[in-house]
Amino acid sequence: MALIVQKYGGTSVGSTDRIKNVAARVARSRTAGDQVVVVVSAMSGVTDNLIKLAKDLMPLPNEREMDVLLATGEQTTIALTAIALHSLDVPAVSMTGAQAGIVTDGVHTKAKIQNITPRRVHELLDAGNVVIVAGFQGQTIEGQITTLGRGGSDLTAIALTAALKADLCQIFTDVDGVYTADPRIVRDAKKLEEISYDEMLELASLGAKVMQSRSVEFAKKFGVVFEVRSSLNDNPGTIVKEETKTMEGIVVRGVSLDKNQAKVTLVAVPDKPGVAARIFKAIGDAAINVDMIVQNIGHGATDTVGATDLSFTVDKPDLTKAQKVIDGLKHELGFHQVIANDKIGKLSIVGVGMKSHTGVAGKMFETLAKEGVNIHMISTSEIKISVIIDLAKGEQASRAVHAAFLG
Ligand code: ADP
Ligand code: ASP
Numbered sequence: 001m002a003l004i005v006q007k008y009g010g011t012s013v014g015s016t017d018r019i020k021n022v023a024a025r026v027a028r029s030r031t032a033g034d035q036v037v038v039v040v041s042a043m044s045g046v047t048d049n050l051i052k053l054a055k056d057l058m059p060l061p062n063e064r065e066m067d068v069l070l071a072t073g074e075q076t077t078i079a080l081t082a083i084a085l086h087s088l089d090v091p092a093v094s095m096t097g098a099q100a101g102i103v104t105d106g107v108h109t110k111a112k113i114q115n116i117t118p119r120r121v122h123e124l125l126d127a128g129n130v131v132i133v134a135g136f137q138g139q140t141i142e143g144q145i146t147t148l149g150r151g152g153s154d155l156t157a158i159a160l161t162a163a164l165k166a167d168l169c170q171i172f173t174d175v176d177g178v179y180t181a182d183p184r185i186v187r188d189a190k191k192l193e194e195i196s197y198d199e200m201l202e203l204a205s206l207g208a209k210v211m212q213s214r215s216v217e218f219a220k221k222f223g224v225v226f227e228v229r230s231s232l233n234d235n236p237g238t239i240v241k242e243e244t245k246t247m248e249g250i251v252v253r254g255v256s257l258d259k260n261q262a263k264v265t266l267v268a269v270p271d272k273p274g275v276a277a278r279i280f281k282a283i284g285d286a287a288i289n290v291d292m293i294v295q296n297i298g299h300g301a302t303d304t305v306g307a308t309d310l311s312f313t314v315d316k317p318d319l320t321k322a323q324k325v326i327d328g329l330k331h332e333l334g335f336h337q338v339i340a341n342d343k344i345g346k347l348s349i350v351g352v353g354m355k356s357h358t359g360v361a362g363k364m365f366e367t368l369a370k371e372g373v374n375i376h377m378i379s380t381s382e383i384k385i386s387v388i389i390d391l392a393k394g395e396q397a398s399r400a401v402h403a404a405f406l407g
């Protein structure tokens, strides 16, 4: 008898018919003699809709209240999934994140899991139940409802797998696995049989929303091997695990496009020590993640000599908050102007094989040049190259870069 954690994402539970399909799949695993813990997301569109409702009321809603609101999405699905299992005569009990023992810190809307005490989950499993846990949510030790950042049900599933010492973790979604690029953008993207944690982590944090990046980070840290596969067929999926020697032979494993970034530029920031520290301390204090940072001393126009233009990127939903923080520093720092641009995309190529190959950046930039795509910012690491480009050219550029490296 194995203990399996199965996670079903928003599309996979997007209607009562889809929930019936999930119940049937879970029932099958259970008939095979396995214990099953099911983690579900909110029905597709529900979380976006709740956010929209709150933003109709005010642009920057209180984050504690956002968590109370957003947690309702998953709470609906756990109950419906339990009811669907009952209709098949399968004993099943739903649990909120808090009831499942998921304790987080108090950073509302992007809380981190601190520990999981799944005693009650074990008890219910041992009594013969399927246990259905609400993804994406937890509770602080003080009892405040929290959520784990967008896509956070993946994290719930992986963290529960580790805490329960489960034998298997399956992430069921609406594609057959992890592809060399988003199959909805690049039609000839290929499904990967396996991928290393590091590559999956880069792809995920660079916009491949098939896995939440924090969940992959967690899986790597605790050695949780997991499979990404479809809830709509029985095709084998993609195994995500520690890097093996053979993986290094491939230079580029995948291409990703992040449409969820925005760029903030501070024009003519005085060039003196401590300025960057001041800016990014304030941004950090507001719990805003900064990704790329580019700074350059202006040598051109006389009024900008001794001043620098400083650009950085943040997640699009944090743009209003970032602008507010930066506006608050204008008087103190004395820069000229802030420009915000949310019409950008980040295109990246990822592969552990890049460590041992040269000429990869040149080939990527040449491909973009041929497509007439202008590059705003560049950043690289050992296993990835990312560029910020105009959003309007993002998909075309993805296809061209995919064809150049993986076609
Ligand atoms: P779920 O609701 O199951 O969590 P998501 O919508 O979060 O599913 O993630 C699945 C989607 O991720 C797919 O529909 C696909 O369009 C997108 N995606 C982006 N990049 C990739 C990739 N490299 N491989 C597979 N899917 C990808
Ligand atoms: N419902 C949440 C979201 O849409 C969490 C998840 O689906 O994983 O982000």
Ligand code: MG
Pocket: 009, 151, 154, 209, 210, 211, 212
């Ligand atoms: Mg998801």
